[in-house]
Amino acid sequence: SFLNSPKRLSHSNISLGIAALKFFYAIKKVNTSEIEALTFGEFLSQWPHTNANFINQVLMPMLSTICTCDYDSIKQYPAKIIIDYLACGVAEEGVWKATHGVADIVNRITKGYEIKTHSQIDKITQNENTVELSLNDGEHYQFDHIVVATQPQHAGPMLETQHKELANHLNDIPFAISEMVVHRDHTIYPQPWQELSPVCYSVDKDQQRPMATVCLNKSMPTVKDCLPVFQTWHPTAEIKSSEVLASITFERPIINHSVLKHIEAIKFSMAEADNRIWFCGSYLGEGVPLLEGGVRSALSIANSLGVKTPW
Numbered sequence: 001s002f003l004n005s006p007k008r009l010s011h012s013n014i015s016l017g018i019a020a021l022k023f024f025y026a027i028k029k030v031n032t033s034e035i036e037a038l039t040f041g042e043f044l045s046q047w048p049h050t051n052a053n054f055i056n057q058v059l060m061p062m063l064s065t066i067c068t069c070d071y072d073s074i075k076q077y078p079a080k081i082i083i084d085y086l087a088c089g090v091a092e093e094g095v096w097k098a099t100h101g102v103a104d105i106v107n108r109i110t111k112g113y114e115i116k117t118h119s120q121i122d123k124i125t126q127n128e129n130t131v132e133l134s135l136n137d138g139e140h141y142q143f144d145h146i147v148v149a150t151q152p153q154h155a156g157p158m159l160e161t162q163h164k165e166l167a168n169h170l171n172d173i174p175f176a177i178s179e180m181v182v183h184r185d186h187t188i189y190p191q192p193w194q195e196l197s198p199v200c201y202s203v204d205k206d207q208q209r210p211m212a213t214v215c216l217n218k219s220m221p222t223v224k225d226c227l228p229v230f231q232t233w234h235p236t237a238e239i240k241s242s243e244v245l246a247s248i249t250f251e252r253p254i255i256n257h258s259v260l261k262h263i264e265a266i267k268f269s270m271a272e273a274d275n276r277i278w279f280c281g282s283y284l285g286e287g288v289p290l291l292e293g294g295v296r297s298a299l300s301i302a303n304s305l306g307v308k309t310p311w
Helices: 011-027 040-046 052-067 071-076 079-087 101-110 152-159 164-171 257-270 291-304
Strands: 121-126 131-135 140-143 146-148 175-183 199-202 211-215 230-233 244-253 277-279
Touching: 011 052, 011 079, 040 071, 040 079, 052 071, 052 199, 121 152, 152 164, 152 277, 164 257, 257 277, 277 291
Parallel strands: 146 277
Antiparallel strands: 121 131, 131 140, 175 230, 175 244, 199 211, 211 230
């Protein structure tokens, strides 16, 4: 957002812009096979193209928002994962979006199936030819296979009765908790929202996370002509309660070198010849745990179950 600020031609903003161009040019030339053992923080501390102002004022707030965790957690990420993400062109080319949104995808993939919600799962146990799912209310269901598509900290307790070691791997994957608010309070911006970028960051040097606000009218064509709607992650400024449309708390796995060992063990369990319990989630997608990682994880399971993708 510094390029859209009234002071965009200031010396500091020009310096940040030049640093950004140099950074994203140089990051694509990194040989990640040589830094696989490093954390991202260790990589930055020894990389000759590191610009402290750009890192602290632009890159870390951006990555913190993308990964929905604090700066220290970003620095503990395996360097290869972050560099692969930054080098793929996402900063220059943006990201692909579903034409009609995620809700449309959910409606399509659940069409024709019975959906059972508000059911607390007690345990999942595998028998010789089936898998049994037991609910806290005493109900039992049997399936040929079960796909556990939820966060690892919620999946672990379901396995503790029969698969204690596997449950421990799931339970030991750390996660960050964040708050997201959808609202219409434009006063959260320092200037008229119409003049700013779709995504704006507010950085407090005393905090481990930025406040990030997305103007949904600018980023989602379906609401571009509606009243202004904003989505703020980690709000550090007060949002008028009368303007709040929704507020949620969500969890995101944090990836580090120790977590990669747990992920390897989980994937090994799914590679067993007699396996009938599958785990699906962004944390298994071999990268930053985002939606596309969840898709990769789902496709891998589908292929393992004999389903061929048309691409």
